[in-house]
Amino acid sequence: MKRVYAFESKCLGCGLCEVYCRTAHSKSKDIIKAHKKENITSSIVIEEILQPKAKMYFALQCRHCASPKCVKACIAGAMYKDENGLVRNNKEKCVGCLSCVLVCPYGAIKKNKDGKAVSKCDLCINYGTQLCVKNCPNEALKLLTEEEAEALI
Numbered sequence: 001m002k003r004v005y006a007f008e009s010k011c012l013g014c015g016l017c018e019v020y021c022r023t024a025h026s027k028s029k030d031i032i033k034a035h036k037k038e039n040i041t042s043s044i045v046i047e048e049i050l051q052p053k054a055k056m057y058f059a060l061q062c063r064h065c066a067s068p069k070c071v072k073a074c075i076a077g078a079m080y081k082d083e084n085g086l087v088r089n090n091k092e093k094c095v096g097c098l099s100c101v102l103v104c105p106y107g108a109i110k111k112n113k114d115g116k117a118v119s120k121c122d123l124c125i126n127y128g129t130q131l132c133v134k135n136c137p138n139e140a141l142k143l144l145t146e147e148e149a150e151a152l153i
């Protein structure tokens with residue numbers, strides 16, 4: 001399956017991927033309304049990598065692991081792998097225990113601002129295109145298979 005890969009050498013740290021992730025997962029799908037009126041946690045987070053001389057940034061999001069620890073740890077059956085290999089979160093089932101947050105080795109799951117459910121990358125499955133990839137101004141994010149990503153690294 002394809003997933004979003006981040007290339008830190010190209011990341012500007014502009015945060016546009018976070019902005020568009022929130023927009024994609026908003027009710028309005030409107031960039032302004034999503035930020036001013038809706039309380040959405042981005043599923044992609046830009047981390048600054050401390051370097052002695054220069055600033056570097058890295059976009060952190062779910063790897064959709066082959067053997068996902070979050071699915072095994074979920075006490076409510078809310079985390080699951082779908083038929084396409086995508087690791088997803090059913091917000092209706094989630095009880096907000098945050099076990100998945102604790103076990104994810106990448107820190108890819110976020111507590112929602114309402115404190116009830118978790119927010120994680122779903123590859124914009126209901127949106128039709130991955131807005132973070134589409135709107136990254138420096139092509140630091142790419143939708144690739146593992147083989148395609150290894151060829152680029």
Ligand code: SF4
Nearest residue numbers: 011012014015017136
């Ligand atoms: S949009 Fe691209 S360049 Fe900007 S922070 Fe996100 S990954 Fe980095």
Ligand code: SF4
Nearest residue numbers: 062063065068070104
């Ligand atoms: S949330 Fe973490 S453990 Fe679960 S599939 Fe994504 S990267 Fe793997």
